[in-house]
Amino acid sequence: VTPTLIDHVGIAVDDLEQAVERYRGLLGDEPVHRETVADQGVEEVLFAVGGSFVQLLGALGADTPVGTFLARRGPGIHHMAYRVDDLEAELGNLRADGAQLIDETPRPGSRNTLIAFVHPRSTGGVLMELVQER
Amino acid sequence: VTPTLIDHVGIAVDDLEQAVERYRGLLGDEPVHRETVADQGVEEVLFAVGGSFVQLLGALGADTPVGTFLARRGPGIHHMAYRVDDLEAELGNLRADGAQLIDETPRPGSRNTLIAFVHPRSTGGVLMELVQER
Numbered sequence: 001v002t003p004t005l006i007d008h009v010g011i012a013v014d015d016l017e018q019a020v021e022r023y024r025g026l027l028g029d030e031p032v033h034r035e036t037v038a039d040q041g042v043e044e045v046l047f048a049v050g051g052s053f054v055q056l057l058g059a060l061g062a063d064t065p066v067g068t069f070l071a072r073r074g075p076g077i078h079h080m081a082y083r084v085d086d087l088e089a090e091l092g093n094l095r096a097d098g099a100q101l102i103d104e105t106p107r108p109g110s111r112n113t114l115i116a117f118v119h120p121r122s123t124g125g126v127l128m129e130l131v132q133e134r
Numbered sequence: 135v136t137p138t139l140i141d142h143v144g145i146a147v148d149d150l151e152q153a154v155e156r157y158r159g160l161l162g163d164e165p166v167h168r169e170t171v172a173d174q175g176v177e178e179v180l181f182a183v184g185g186s187f188v189q190l191l192g193a194l195g196a197d198t199p200v201g202t203f204l205a206r207r208g209p210g211i212h213h214m215a216y217r218v219d220d221l222e223a224e225l226g227n228l229r230a231d232g233a234q235l236i237d238e239t240p241r242p243g244s245r246n247t248l249i250a251f252v253h254p255r256s257t258g259g260v261l262m263e264l265v266q267e268r
Contacts, residue, residue: 002162005184006140009214011260019258025231026257028136049216050139050185056258075259077211080143082183097159123160124153124190125209126145 001090003082007131008046008053012066012078016058019075020045023056035110042066044110055081079117081129087114090130094118106132135224137216141265142180142187146200146212150192153209154179157190169244176200178244189215213251215263221248224264228252240266 013019020031024047032053033046041064046053057078059067069078084090087106094101102117109115109131118128147153154165158181166187167180175198180187191212193201203212218224221240228235236251243249243265252262 001160003183006143006186006188009140009143009211011258013258022256022258026135026228026233026262028227049137052140052184052186054140073207076254077143077214077260080211093162094160099160120210122156124145124147124156126211128160 001082001084001093001130003084003130005083006052007081007083007129008055009077010044010055010057010079010081010129011076012057012059012069013075014070016043016045016056019056019058023047023054027054033111036060037110040065046111079127079129081115081131084130084132087116087130087132091116094122098122135216135218135227135264137218137264139217140186141215141217141263142189143211144178144189144191144213144215144263145210146191146193146203147209148204150177150179150190153190153192157181157188161188167245170194171244174199180245213261213263215249215265218264218266221250221264221266225250228256232256 027047031045032048036043041060043058045056057066099122100119102119106114114132116130120127161181165179166182170177175194177192179190191200233256234253236253240248240250248266250264254261
């Protein structure tokens with residue numbers, strides 16, 4: 001993978017509105033984006049930091065990936081995303097290197113991006129996402 | 135806080151050399167820095183991604199903060215650091231907002247930086263570091 005940027009760090013939160021309020025204060029700025037991503041079971045709010053984002057993730061239900069993460073570990077950093085230019089090619093590179101992909105092909109993410117997740121087993125315990133802007 | 139950048143994401147790893155090898159492959163690049171920070175009980179290796187860093191953290195012993203994190207949660211993201219221009223002033227802002235500071239005043243970090251940590255209680259469960267370059 002040849003990432004150009006840390007695209008975002010995803011933080012799982014119990015109460016999204018409370019967390020937005022807290023990060024509005026912590027980062028001294030308004031969020032730049034809010035979106036419900038039904039197929040990932042989350043509502044997300046983005047704050048811009050440099051060219052990267054801090055992504056607050058509220059679970060849409062207890063049986064969603066973020067919901068189970070919160071039940072197991074409590075609020076905290078959920079995943080880390082790198083921005084890439086050619087996601088399809090990067091997935092090929094990772095596959096060739098023996099990485100365990102959660103998504104074998106790019107799928108739609110928020111902000112009209114293409115995304116794919118890589119299993120923590122291949123990244124030292126960190127759920128890793130790749131993001132390509134369109 | 136008015137961060138200019140995500141300075142780095144710190145990842146606690148069990149075996150630093152193995153993790154360096156893995157991230158050399160994952161990020162397709164050589165690390166840019168290696169440093170033992172005795173007073174934090176870690177050896178760190180940095181990879182550059184855009185203007186940010188991915189920081190691999192090996193514990194210098196089981197009784198260090200990263201050592202106890204690893205024993206409790208296993209390898210994974212340990213903290214998130216924001217780059218700021220004036221750390222002293224930012225700590226004043228955070229204090230005024232009622233944030234719980236781990237470091238009341240800036241202290242030396244790696245790469246000849248000044249750093250301070252903010253308690254996860256004030257940041258939605260995320261150990262937060264502020265970094266000022268000198």
